[in-house]
Amino acid sequence: MTTEHIVVVGGGMVAHRFTEALRARDTEGRYSVEVLAEEPRAPYDRVALTSYFQLKSPEELQLGDPALWHDPLVTLHRDTRATGVDRDRRIVTVDGGREVAYDHLVLATGSYAWAPPTPGADLPGVFMYRTVDDVAALRGWVEERRAALGRPVRGAVIGGGLLGLEAAGALQSLGAISTVIQFADRLMNLQVDEGGGEALKRLIEALGVTVRCSTATQEIRAGKDGHVGSLLFADGGEQLVDVVVFATGVRPRDELGAKAGLEIGARGGVVVDDACLTADPAVSAIGEVACIQGACLGLIAPGNTMAEIAVDRLLGGSSTFPGADMATKLKLLGVDVASFGDAFATTPGALEMVYADPVNGVYKKLVLTDDATTLLGGVLVGDASAYASLRPMVGAALPGDPAAWILPEGSVEKGEIELPDSAGVCSCNNVSAGAIRDAVNHEGCHDLGAVKACTKAGTSCGSCLPLVKKIMGTELEKSGIEVSNALCEHFELSRAQLFNAIKVAEVTTFSEVIERFGTGRGCDICKPTVGSILASLYNAHVLGGDRAALQDTNDRVMANMQKDGTYSVVPRVPGGEILPEHLILIGQIAQDYGLYTKITGGQRIDLFGARLEQLPSIWKRLVDAGMESGHAYGKSLRTVKSCVGSTWCRYGVQDSVGMAIALELRYRGLRSPHKLKLGVSGCARECAEARGKDVGVIATDKGWNVYVGGNGGFTPVHAQLLVEDVPDDEVFRVIDRYLMYYIRTADRLQRTAPWQQEHEGGLDRIREIVVEDSLGLGEELDAHMARHIDSYEDEWKAVLNDPERLKQFTSFVNAPDQADPTLAYVEQRGQRRPATPEERAGGAVLIAPSTLEVRS
Amino acid sequence: MTAVPATASSTATVVCDYDRLTPELGVAALVGGEQVAIFRLADGSVHAVQNLDPFSGASVMSRGITGSRGDVPTIASPIYKQVFSLLDGTCLVTMDKSPKAGHAPDLVVYPVTLDNGQVIIDLAGSE
Numbered sequence: 005m006t007t008e009h010i011v012v013v014g015g016g017m018v019a020h021r022f023t024e025a026l027r028a029r030d031t032e033g034r035y036s037v038e039v040l041a042e043e044p045r046a047p048y049d050r051v052a053l054t055s056y057f058q059l060k061s062p063e064e065l066q067l068g069d070p071a072l073w074h075d076p077l078v079t080l081h082r083d084t085r086a087t088g089v090d091r092d093r094r095i096v097t098v099d100g101g102r103e104v105a106y107d108h109l110v111l112a113t114g115s116y117a118w119a120p121p122t123p124g125a126d127l128p129g130v131f132m133y134r135t136v137d138d139v140a141a142l143r144g145w146v147e148e149r150r151a152a153l154g155r156p157v158r159g160a161v162i163g164g165g166l167l168g169l170e171a172a173g174a175l176q177s178l179g180a181i182s183t184v185i186q187f188a189d190r191l192m193n194l195q196v197d198e199g200g201g202e203a204l205k206r207l208i209e210a211l212g213v214t215v216r217c218s219t220a221t222q223e224i225r226a227g228k229d230g231h232v233g234s235l236l237f238a239d240g241g242e243q244l245v246d247v248v249v250f251a252t253g254v255r256p257r258d259e260l261g262a263k264a265g266l267e268i269g270a271r272g273g274v275v276v277d278d279a280c281l282t283a284d285p286a287v288s289a290i291g292e293v294a295c296i297q298g299a300c301l302g303l304i305a306p307g308n309t310m311a312e313i314a315v316d317r318l319l320g321g322s323s324t325f326p327g328a329d330m331a332t333k334l335k336l337l338g339v340d341v342a343s344f345g346d347a348f349a350t351t352p353g354a355l356e357m358v359y360a361d362p363v364n365g366v367y368k369k370l371v372l373t374d375d376a377t378t379l380l381g382g383v384l385v386g387d388a389s390a391y392a393s394l395r396p397m398v399g400a401a402l403p404g405d406p407a408a409w410i411l412p413e414g415s416v417e418k419g420e421i422e423l424p425d426s427a428g429v430c431s432c433n434n435v436s437a438g439a440i441r442d443a444v445n446h447e448g449c450h451d452l453g454a455v456k457a458c459t460k461a462g463t464s465c466g467s468c469l470p471l472v473k474k475i476m477g478t479e480l481e482k483s484g485i486e487v488s489n490a491l492c493e494h495f496e497l498s499r500a501q502l503f504n505a506i507k508v509a510e511v512t513t514f515s516e517v518i519e520r521f522g523t524g525r526g527c528d529i530c531k532p533t534v535g536s537i538l539a540s541l542y543n544a545h546v547l548g549g550d551r552a553a554l555q556d557t558n559d560r561v562m563a564n565m566q567k568d569g570t571y572s573v574v575p576r577v578p579g580g581e582i583l584p585e586h587l588i589l590i591g592q593i594a595q596d597y598g599l600y601t602k603i604t605g606g607q608r609i610d611l612f613g614a615r616l617e618q619l620p621s622i623w624k625r626l627v628d629a630g631m632e633s634g635h636a637y638g639k640s641l642r643t644v645k646s647c648v649g650s651t652w653c654r655y656g657v658q659d660s661v662g663m664a665i666a667l668e669l670r671y672r673g674l675r676s677p678h679k680l681k682l683g684v685s686g687c688a689r690e691c692a693e694a695r696g697k698d699v700g701v702i703a704t705d706k707g708w709n710v711y712v713g714g715n716g717g718f719t720p721v722h723a724q725l726l727v728e729d730v731p732d733d734e735v736f737r738v739i740d741r742y743l744m745y746y747i748r749t750a751d752r753l754q755r756t757a758p759w760q761q762e763h764e765g766g767l768d769r770i771r772e773i774v775v776e777d778s779l780g781l782g783e784e785l786d787a788h789m790a791r792h793i794d795s796y797e798d799e800w801k802a803v804l805n806d807p808e809r810l811k812q813f814t815s816f817v818n819a820p821d822q823a824d825p826t827l828a829y830v831e832q833r834g835q836r837r838p839a840t841p842e843e844r845a846g847g848a849v850l851i852a853p854s855t856l857e858v859r860s
Numbered sequence: 861m862t863a864v865p866a867t868a869s870s871t872a873t874v875v876c877d878y879d880r881l882t883p884e885l886g887v888a889a890l891v892g893g894e895q896v897a898i899f900r901l902a903d904g905s906v907h908a909v910q911n912l913d914p915f916s917g918a919s920v921m922s923r924g925i926t927g928s929r930g931d932v933p934t935i936a937s938p939i940y941k942q943v944f945s946l947l948d949g950t951c952l953v954t955m956d957k958s959p960k961a962g963h964a965p966d967l968v969v970y971p972v973t974l975d976n977g978q979v980i981i982d983l984a985g986s987e
């Protein structure tokens with residue numbers, strides 16, 4: 005068999021998918037592929053372009069395994085633009101006149117960023133937003149202008165769609181002030197309805213971005229220096245700008261196809277049939293350049309589908325384009341927006357079910373069939389957490405009351421959804437629930453990494469990952485395959501199993517633990533876990549015995565490591581109540597050691613930039629004054645936040661500060677699977693935000709309500725009511741048992757919220773165990789907590805009293821009087837902070853560590 | 861670990877007593893201007909690698925957690941938790957991150973010799 009030669013014009017995302025899929029499926033080597041790419045780099049992840057600003061190098065945007073380009077049957081030409089196609093001779097001409105012959109030609113030339121004809125659009129300082137080169141130039145310009153102007157750069161993005169909002173976020177992350185100029189009457193008008201647009205605008209403005217809707221830009225005017233200076237609007241308004249980004253849409257790059265006499269769609273694009281073939285059977289078009297079923301599709305999902313179809317057809321298959329899923333989710337940090345299916349309720353008889361909370365910028369809408377059962381589409385703004393579950397349900401009946409999906413968490417019980425096999429789960433890569441089940445059941449993929457590698461689900465935008473994981477878990481469970489709970493390669497046991505094993509065997513050292521229950525030498529996963537279990541069980545000093553070597557980064561020196569290897573010290577301020585002399589002491593320490601100070605989100609003061617060898621002397625100052633350092637580290641109790649309560653507040657009904665102090669002193673030092681935070685409010689106004697904590701205590705006229713399982717962080721959850729109107733001693737007893745039971749049974753790094761959700765029988769079952777004592781565990785849990793409280797010691801003071809442990813707090817074993825010479829700082833707002841690599845390289849004024857010695 | 865007298869090479873530096881090292885707990889040392897992280901493992905062997913963590917740019921490797929991957933003794937960075945072989949410095953787990961600009965992902969390994977209860981590091985023999 006002779007090898008046929010395929011030439012792909014365009015080196016974008018879809019060209020990559022085509023090449024990858026062809027090489028994966030053409031196992032006999034029927035085809036060789038030559039990719040002609042105009043950009044100077046291998047295909048990269050354009051969808052993630054905005055993350056360029058956070059990346060070290062463009063290589064991090066690389067798509068897939070770079071080994072693809074070294075495959076003997078694949079040739080990639082960068083910096084190579086195709087200029088013509090001769091279909092009779094089956095030849096592509098490239099820049100410089102070279103001719104490349106093909107047996108089959110694939111056009112994957114994508115789109116270009118389009119800007120409406122606007123006078124001044126060619127001025128220096130006006131940018132497009134499509135390629136790595138575009139964003140690199142944009143970044144360079146913003147940085148250069150900031151330096152030249154000596155003030156924040158004023159930026160404007162013309163276009164308020166998905167891309168425009170991403171670009172506005174990018175401008176902001178570059179330190180520029182950003183305004184979005186939108187021609188339509190609302191942001192993202194193609195995806196969200198009026199209500200959604202309003203909520204979205206509020207969220208975007210909350211990020212500090214100014215939004216101008218219904219505004220047409222008439223002209224871009226130059227400033228005195230010949231660069232962009234201002235925008236002139238059709239309504240006569242004007243705005244000063246130093247940089248302008250156009251995000252006004254894209255147009256297919258169909259010029260090659262047009263020149264070659266191929267049919268072009270009414271709105272552009274090379275016309276193809278459902279097999280992605282043009283009228284010339286030797287020419288296909290895929291991705292954004294293709295006009296398929298009458299339209300060019302500006303998303304990666306349909307592009308990837310076309311690539312797969314083209315490959316399938318070349319290999320003799322008969323797949324056809326199924327139509328596109330245009331569901332979208334905005335990837336802007338901190339703003340949740342998603343729209344899917346029939347978002348504008350254009351289906352005859354469609355019902356709209358809307359929940360809006362304008363104060364918090366939440367707007368959710370479900371579009372349902374006239375009998376309110378089948379999901380047709382929806383818009384989610386401000387909280388799109390249901391997107392991954394809902395999108396694949398389009399066209400199917402929602403179990404239970406559909407309102408549960410849009411009302412605040414917990415107000416109505418949600419039905420369990422079992423997705424049909426045909427439901428699309430990952431829209432970026434067009435992977436169905438069935439394909440994931442198949443990978444789990446027939447391809448031996450038993451963990452998330454394997455499922456991702458095998459199906460490609462979750463490998464692009466990642467928004468489907470929670471769902472992929474859930475489907476995988478359900479399948480594994482069904483087929484009786486045990487989901488491995490092994491801690492790591494050294495322990496087969498889960499954390500809860502190991503906890504029990506250690507407790508029953510009464511072993512107290514890591515060497516005994518690994519000898520009896522594990523293999524090898526341990527690692528950075530199991531060592532801290534065992535360290536934490538030993539601490540929960542015996543409450544002996546974390547640096548005692550052989551335990552220092554088990555502790556994670558921060559526990560190891562009992563302070564929080566910062567990015568430059570120095571530490572922060574956060575003195576304990578129980579309940580947030582502090583004596584003026586202690587406040588002064590903290591300030592004094594900061595001054596003496598030149599530490600950066602900041603009030604934390606947990607009602608205490610953080611002192612940053614202390615070197616390892618300085619920690620003991622800082623602790624000593626605190627201990628001498630009757631304070632202690634605090635746990636801002638450790639999977640342990642952090643803070644108990646309080647409001648002022650009845651002692652001062654005119655609404656308070658109980659002494660919330662007193663309660664918070666009592667709780668903090670009771671549980672300080674308690675090691676647990678993950679960190680623990682508590683809060684106490686003096687009345688139902690909840691000024692301490694106690695329901696955002698693992699345990700929240702809220703005063704009532706009759707006593708206290710105790711809420712459990714709240715979480716801030718990545719997946720916020722409100723705590724749920726455990727007991728009502730109980731007196732002080734009952735508060736302690738219930739919390740003692742709840743925490744101890746959590747400590748014994750939770751997984752490694754599992755916070756109370758997910759633990760409680762995943763616990764068999766949920767909170768009701770936990771209430772039976774810890775309040776009603778249905779397992780008869782109560783006394784044991786009480787005794788365990790009592791042991792902890794009685795054996796608490798100030799762990800920092802203990803180190804000060806132990807010369808052996810103090811030895812660890814040395815900069816260099818052979819030069820204990822020298823500080824880490826690589827530390828470098830610059831001044832910012834009157835304090836110091838670590839210098840950036842650029843500042844170091846540029847020789848910006850640095851404060852070397854030697855000038856930071858203790859002054860006393 | 862062959863016992864070579866401290867005088868065998870002019871670039872060799874005596875760093876500390878072997879007894880000063882606690883099993884499985886690293887220390888940092890300044891050797892001819894270079895920062896070196898030194899580990900004494902439970903089996904008695906001593907290993908030395910660069911103290912600079914290529915993924916964060918901070919000089920902190922001595923404060924990482926020792927362990928093993930298969931038979932290879934390892935050290936994990938205390939900052940972003942990359943794992944490196946203590947035998948040849950290879951980065952075994954990148955945590956899907958790339959090193960800071962200008963740094964290779966692998967650590968430089970320095971030969972360690974023990975002589976008369978003293979730990980000696982030779983910068984010239986690094987690989």
Ligand code: SRM
Nearest residue numbers: 564572603604605606607608636642715716717718719755
């Ligand atoms: C200092 C502080 C920020 C500030 O300047 O205000 C802070 C700083 C850190 N937080 Fe936090 N968090 C701080 C309050 C919070 C809060 C607000 C609160 O406690 O009221 C939250 C959300 C509430 C919650 O935890 O549910 C919070 C959610 C997180 C999370 C996400 C946890 C999650 O469940 O998703 C992490 C990551 C983790 O723990 O794995 C984190 C981790 C961290 C770490 C420890 C990251 C690290 O390992 O270096 C930061 C180091 C602190 C340091 O070096 O001193 N921090 N962090 C706050 C310290 C409060 C204190 O006095 O202890």
Ligand SMILES: Cc1cc2nc3c(=O)[nH]c(=O)nc-3n(C[C@H](O)[C@H](O)[C@H](O)COP(=O)(O)OP(=O)(O)OC[C@H]3O[C@@H](n4cnc5c(N)ncnc54)[C@H](O)[C@@H]3O)c2cc1C
Nearest residue numbers: 014015016017018042050085086113114291292302303304
């Ligand atoms: C900032 C940004 C964010 C995005 N976010 C999302 C998102 O969240 N979700 C989503 O689905 N989509 C998103 N997209 C759109 C997505 O990137 C595109 O749909 C996808 O890249 C299309 O792939 P393609 O291969 O068809 O075209 P492209 O990726 O544009 O690739 C075409 C390539 O062909 C080259 N080329 C053109 N003509 C020639 C020629 N004559 N000779 C040689 N080479 C040529 C071009 O230089 C280009 O490199 C985003 C796009 C951008 C810019």
Ligand code: SF4
Nearest residue numbers: 647653656686687691
């Ligand atoms: S929660 Fe109640 S007692 Fe506490 S400060 Fe607010 S209003 Fe006052």
Ligand code: FES
Nearest residue numbers: 430432464465466
């Ligand atoms: S939906 Fe984007 S990666 Fe799956």
